[in-house]
Amino acid sequence: MDYNDHLSKTYKTYDYNGTLIIYDLGEEKNTKVIDFFDSYFKKTNSDISNIPKGRQSIINEYPLYFVGKEFIKDRGKTRNFMTAQCGGE
Structure with missing residues (x-):
């Protein structure tokens, strides 16, 4: 890479x-x-x-998830969003 x-x-x-x-x-x-x-x-x-x-x-790559202007620190919520809305993790 x-x-x-x-x-x-x-x-x-x-x-x-x-x-x-x-x-x-x-x-x-x-x-x-x-x-x-x-x-x-x-x-x-x-x-x-x-x-x-x-x-x-x-390289470790992590999605950064924001709702409005709030940074969501919970990786479980981020993973759920990525799976549901983006078609993967």
Whole structure:
């Protein structure tokens, strides 16, 4: 998985319970979109260039579930939503 070969040069990083969240901004210009996670997660200045590239990298991907402006922390509720509304986990 060469995940960070394809990231744009513009990204933000956050910490959530010790987990690094990388938010790839791409060409986004809308500040509401760019700053969306700022009020939910602790902002960090992590340099992701030192994360190994290639198949040796292990990435855990988690869906982030929001209802209105509330972040739903319960993974069971997130899993149920993903299964019912998105056709999978």
